[in-house]
Amino acid sequence: MNALRGLITTSPEILRSQLRGLSRAKPVATCAAFRPDPTHLADPVQATKLALRSLAARIREARDQADQLERHLHQLVEQVAPNTLHVFALGPDTAAALAISIGDNPDRLTGEAAFARLCGVAPIPASSGKTTRHRAASRR
Template structure:
């Protein structure tokens, strides 16, 4: 058994080489090593010290409780495409903010709705306005930003279509769930990277940061929010929960029932996210699912 610190941009090739030769590999989250480092006799940081901290953390947590490493095939391709799309969208958002300042200074963009600068109708309309202005430095910069935004919008939409095709092939059962669109499903598939890595849905929920942490004392029994875990996976589950709460009647009823029990809206959403983590784990473990329908499962929760 090999325990490797979970920093796949560094350790990915080592993991792959070990798995190909038939070795078993588990991933140890870096935060689990902090206690092992503090408790070690030798101070400082080096490869031997880090290796010892990884081994101690793995033994302390229990080998069977840690996620197994698997060869990443199509899930890695999905994650790379998603990351590339998110980079493009982030760059486009930055350019849209800069363009708005220039349009404001030119008094040309007061009627442009928020979020409209990625729509062709508004891109064309703003381009015509800029073409009629004296071509000073500000106008030329604005026109260049507008062209770049149009290019990045086409790139992002092309990537969305490619991602939708891949996720429909890999996890069509997720797309059948209310509120789970292609981008959310792709994020789940890419970040989970093989449901077989998790022995139970509880372990997946803990890795996603949607399992509540016990914070009881004396006779007071309570739990608190987990701010750790994989935040990308947590974000995907949150999007699924919010969208399902808007479009699915059974999910709306579930959230209303939780709020009637005294939970806040955010606490109700956290309960739903924990349920959706269980749902995703079961669906991804059943390529042809026969699981309980979502509305029935929510009613029983």
């Protein structure tokens, strides 16, 4: 998307005016629909149309592949740790990372404190004298 936006920014004005102000998904669809004239690729407009169309196709392919991989990840997490996906606001990426962190020993997570220690965010007492303080655990 960054390459597409950059190319749009530097493209001839006739193309910039067509693509200006479009919502987030529209530039990809618009650029994918370009039909450059292959006999006039020396023309900057036609050459830019070809480049924009090529980038749009790569973006669509990458999005399709990412969606497919996310579906596979969702299926794997459902098999390995089905209850984690039912936790509020926990998607397949986070559930997979959690399952990897826990490893083959899910009994080590007995509650929130154990989870905080596993993540390295459990507070550690750092008091002196009459002052009671805690600091975050450092990750090693």
